[in-house]
Amino acid sequence: MLKLHNLSKVYRTDEVETVALNSVNVEIASGEFVAIMGPSGCGKSTLLNIIGMLDSPSSGDYIFMEENVAGYNEAKLSNIRKQNIGFIFQSFNLIDELTVEENIELALLYHNIPASERRERVAHVMDKVGIAHRAKHMPSQLSGGQQQRVAVARAVVGDQAMILADEPTGNLDSAHGQEVMEMLQQLNEEGTTIVMVTHSPAHADYARRTINLFDGHVVTENLRAAE
Amino acid sequence: MFQNYISVALRNLIKHKLYSAINIVGLAVGLAACVLITLFVRDEMSFDTFWKDADKLYRMNTTFNVPGREPFVTVMAMGPAKGAIERYFAGEVEAVTRFNNEWPVIEYDNKVFSEEVYFTDPETVDMFSLDVVAGDIKQSLNDNSTLVVNESFAKKHFGDKDPIGEVMTLTYYATTRDYRIGAVYKDLPHNSVMDFRALIMIDEADFENFPWEYGHWFSVNNNIFFKLKDGVSIDALNARWKDFTDTMMDVRDQIEPGTNPSDFVTFSSQPLLDIQLYPAGDGEMKPTGDIKTVMIFSAIAGLILLIACINFMNLATAKSTQRAREVAIRKVMGARRGQLITQFLGESILLALIGLVLGIVLVEMALPVYSDFLGRELTFEYSDGTTLAILLGLIAFVGTLGGFYPAIALSGFQPSRVLKANKSAETSGSIMLRNALVVLQFTISIGLIVSTAVVYGQMVYGQNMDPGYQKDNMLVIRNVGRSGMLEQQEAFKQEVLRMQGVNNASLTSGRPADGNESNSSVEIPGNPEAGSILLGRQGVDHDFFETYQIPFVAGRAYDLSRGTDGTPSSEGAKEGEVLQGTVVVNERTIRRLGFGTPEEAIGKVVRMGVGDDVQADLSIIGVVPDINFQSLRQIIRPEMYVMSDSWKGNLTINFNGDAQALLSQVENVWKRMAPTVPFSYEYVDQALAEEFEAEQALATMLGGFSMLAIAVACLGLYGLASFTAERRTKEIGIRKVLGASVIDIVRLLIWQFSKPVLVANLIAWPLAVWGMMSWLETFPYRIDTWLLIPLCLFAGFIALMIAWGTVGGNAAKVARSNPIKALRYE
Ligand SMILES: Nc1ncnc2c1ncn2[C@@H]1O[C@H](COP(=O)(O)OP(=O)(O)O)[C@@H](O)[C@H]1O
Numbered sequence A: 001m002l003k004l005h006n007l008s009k010v011y012r013t014d015e016v017e018t019v020a021l022n023s024v025n026v027e028i029a030s031g032e033f034v035a036i037m038g039p040s041g042c043g044k045s046t047l048l049n050i051i052g053m054l055d056s057p058s059s060g061d062y063i064f065m066e067e068n069v070a071g072y073n074e075a076k077l078s079n080i081r082k083q084n085i086g087f088i089f090q091s092f093n094l095i096d097e098l099t100v101e102e103n104i105e106l107a108l109l110y111h112n113i114p115a116s117e118r119r120e121r122v123a124h125v126m127d128k129v130g131i132a133h134r135a136k137h138m139p140s141q142l143s144g145g146q147q148q149r150v151a152v153a154r155a156v157v158g159d160q161a162m163i164l165a166d167e168p169t170g171n172l173d174s175a176h177g178q179e180v181m182e183m184l185q186q187l188n189e190e191g192t193t194i195v196m197v198t199h200s201p202a203h204a205d206y207a208r209r210t211i212n213l214f215d216g217h218v219v220t221e222n223l224r225a226a227e
Numbered sequence B: 001m002f003q004n005y006i007s008v009a010l011r012n013l014i015k016h017k018l019y020s021a022i023n024i025v026g027l028a029v030g031l032a033a034c035v036l037i038t039l040f041v042r043d044e045m046s047f048d049t050f051w052k053d054a055d056k057l058y059r060m061n062t063t064f065n066v067p068g069r070e071p072f073v074t075v076m077a078m079g080p081a082k083g084a085i086e087r088y089f090a091g092e093v094e095a096v097t098r099f100n101n102e103w104p105v106i107e108y109d110n111k112v113f114s115e116e117v118y119f120t121d122p123e124t125v126d127m128f129s130l131d132v133v134a135g136d137i138k139q140s141l142n143d144n145s146t147l148v149v150n151e152s153f154a155k156k157h158f159g160d161k162d163p164i165g166e167v168m169t170l171t172y173y174a175t176t177r178d179y180r181i182g183a184v185y186k187d188l189p190h191n192s193v194m195d196f197r198a199l200i201m202i203d204e205a206d207f208e209n210f211p212w213e214y215g216h217w218f219s220v221n222n223n224i225f226f227k228l229k230d231g232v233s234i235d236a237l238n239a240r241w242k243d244f245t246d247t248m249m250d251v252r253d254q255i256e257p258g259t260n261p262s263d264f265v266t267f268s269s270q271p272l273l274d275i276q277l278y279p280a281g282d283g284e285m286k287p288t289g290d291i292k293t294v295m296i297f298s299a300i301a302g303l304i305l306l307i308a309c310i311n312f313m314n315l316a317t318a319k320s321t322q323r324a325r326e327v328a329i330r331k332v333m334g335a336r337r338g339q340l341i342t343q344f345l346g347e348s349i350l351l352a353l354i355g356l357v358l359g360i361v362l363v364e365m366a367l368p369v370y371s372d373f374l375g376r377e378l379t380f381e382y383s384d385g386t387t388l389a390i391l392l393g394l395i396a397f398v399g400t401l402g403g404f405y406p407a408i409a410l411s412g413f414q415p416s417r418v419l420k421a422n423k424s425a426e427t428s429g430s431i432m433l434r435n436a437l438v439v440l441q442f443t444i445s446i447g448l449i450v451s452t453a454v455v456y457g458q459m460v461y462g463q464n465m466d467p468g469y470q471k472d473n474m475l476v477i478r479n480v481g482r483s484g485m486l487e488q489q490e491a492f493k494q495e496v497l498r499m500q501g502v503n504n505a506s507l508t509s510g511r512p513a514d515g516n517e518s519n520s521s522v523e524i525p526g527n528p529e530a531g532s533i534l535l536g537r538q539g540v541d542h543d544f545f546e547t548y549q550i551p552f553v554a555g556r557a558y559d560l561s562r563g564t565d566g567t568p569s570s571e572g573a574k575e576g577e578v579l580q581g582t583v584v585v586n587e588r589t590i591r592r593l594g595f596g597t598p599e600e601a602i603g604k605v606v607r608m609g610v611g612d613d614v615q616a617d618l619s620i621i622g623v624v625p626d627i628n629f630q631s632l633r634q635i636i637r638p639e640m641y642v643m644s645d646s647w648k649g650n651l652t653i654n655f656n657g658d659a660q661a662l663l664s665q666v667e668n669v670w671k672r673m674a675p676t677v678p679f680s681y682e683y684v685d686q687a688l689a690e691e692f693e694a695e696q697a698l699a700t701m702l703g704g705f706s707m708l709a710i711a712v713a714c715l716g717l718y719g720l721a722s723f724t725a726e727r728r729t730k731e732i733g734i735r736k737v738l739g740a741s742v743i744d745i746v747r748l749l750i751w752q753f754s755k756p757v758l759v760a761n762l763i764a765w766p767l768a769v770w771g772m773m774s775w776l777e778t779f780p781y782r783i784d785t786w787l788l789i790p791l792c793l794f795a796g797f798i799a800l801m802i803a804w805g806t807v808g809g810n811a812a813k814v815a816r817s818n819p820i821k822a823l824r825y826e
């Protein structure tokens, strides 16, 4: 699916230079479920953003589906991203002024999909994540777990091959957290590649592989023994 | 506590520089525009209020009812009316006076010149409280050889000398007399409809042979004012004008048997205090204003202020949502709702106060230009208590308006919710309100753009209207009918015709756009039922049609070689005799007379009086199109172009080549031939354009203030756009993550601000069309009503472009920013 080769990211603010990622080499195969762990500030989100093409690396290569996208401009990245990648955030990031349905539909809005088909697909994913009965509600009327389910629905409604989740359970209690993890697991079983940042070892256990980051370096990669 | 508020208020101002600047500048510009307009309006309303008996003074206006034509109104009346009022209204009227201007030739200190002088009656002194600085004005106006002048007249001709006792020799009509300066009065202020620089007592004996000035009942030359006795109601007097007309107007021998003078003439009284703002007709001492203009500009002042207030309110509510946290913490600390409201109102009023100070600075900066444009010295008096009270009241009002909604809304926040959710506390209600206000602002702006465009369009249309004759390269020399030149005007014309570059020249009674009302009644011989028909009349010579390049619809022009052409002179004719002659008329005349087609009209005869009991049968030899000689602002009347030896006052020159060179040649000849007559000229195209000067000024002022209104509205929109973008950063970030491109985002934001502008168009168009259509009604010749449609579209387009330009830059900036920043710190 993707391959990072000697990839580095350096943030330059006025005087300080922060090396967020330092010569990272990671390969993720299609259909994998990968967890990224590490202490706060070690570069997890940066890595995820670069994988998600929301940010560009300072140096190194990023091969995404046989294409080196490291030097691509924003418009090109945006195009690849919307075809292939879905996002789930810790703070849900739903739009307060739109209903559940509209929030999910948003992910299809920029894909040139006719309205009738959009409606169909939205209804389908809402069923799948179990929030169809809340279709007309506003995000503020939902619990955190329900909001995150909407976010998951939004991430997959466009048939994205890969989902990037940055601490998707960070704002949820354990019961709701588990619900979301089960949903991700199910998606993975259906073939979606999932890359997830988490602080919870229990949730990392859902993944088949864990990448441990420290200070911008990949320290270890543990493969979970096949069951 | 209070100090804490002030310091928080000031800190807030400084922290939100953009917000503060937009709010202060917008309010300052709005207030400045409002103050400038108010100065103009107040000045217009102040006209003639300074006269001691202003409320008892009235002017007699005259309306002529001419069958088949619009009634013709003049603010003048006839000389004999003074005596008639004194006798008929002896119980109601205390005094009556006349004003009648002349330009006598004056000799003083071996110099010859001409000045405008008003002949008046001695009663003027008792009616108008003139500010006399030297001499005895009462005595002076009771003496037929004393001149009363104002200070600038005295200064101009006598310098630092004591003017009293100086002697000037005046020549007018048949009179040449030495006049002693008997009194000097202070110049009349600009805010008076009265405008005279010198006064002389009317001695009717001097005008014995010129009875049209003070003797004739069918000749109007005087502005007649009368003063009511104490306790008399003007309504009672007004009710008796008709009877007055029939009792006092001694014209039985001049009108048809069986008719009354009141069938032809209607008198009315106009309060002196109304003259400036309610123009009644022709013949004012100087151009007046118009209540419509005053109302239009008062409305604009109100609207601009409204736009500025809306900005203030909109920005304040938008910003208030960002302060939810401060409010919540204050509440947790125990602030009561009342205290919070006080705080927000206070901040708002402080901001408004700063806006006021800046606004006053702007007014002071703009006043010189503004005064110059209006042609009158306007000053802004702060010291006067009412102005100050009004301004401070305004600030309190604006500040309260701007602070009220946020104060109520913010102070009502639930602190727990705000602190926990930590999100924008904007309610859908406040967003709706804000959108409605933006719609209102743009409705006003679009309405103003449409109005400006229509007024401007009508002005351009009027100025470029084809009057039906040549108007370019036409020079009119005036005063050729004044004694000194009158006797040699034909010789003067011949000299002019010999000059290089002169194609033709014609002597006429009137000149284009002079609005002159001269009429003659005619009868159709052999058709008594037609009765007597009043036709407009222009005195011309045989070169008239050639000089003005007026084509003929039928027939021919006057031909000198035929001795019989034109209207014969009554000289030497016997009483009751009917002479023979010819006449050229316009198309309306033959329609009025029922003479069929122009071709059929040729050879038909009208009978016109040419002297005491002498008539002439004039056969029509030519028909010209309906040309607009009288005024472009009036409907063309049935008009005869009479060639006779009657008085002519203008020489029109059709020339080519250098106008300036020709003018100085003509002036040289003039100076040689008639050194005592002032040389005065105008160009036909300019005279026609000047007819629309008022519209030009209106268009300029409307344009200027519309621009201000739009600028203020845009300031507000800009502020709102930046707030909105800030509020929507998260949403924009999400959309970008989901694949929205920069263009998608810019389109989203621009569309958000286009909606209110589009709605505003839908509201503004019908309003503007309705308003401008009724404005256009006042012009007989006006731009096509359908033109309003493209003008509306144009205004809408402009407004939309301005709105886009205002929010576009900001939207692009927001759309380009990296979404992860927006999503990161939630
Ligand atoms: N936009 C940025 N500008 C400057 N420094 C940044 C930026 N984003 C992240 N960093 C820095 O890069 C490092 C890695 O950050 P991040 O990837 O967010 O860590 P994590 O998600 O593992 O907590 C941190 O030191 C952070 O301060």
Ligand SMILES: [Mg+2]
Binding pocket: A044, A045
């Ligand atoms: Mg992180």
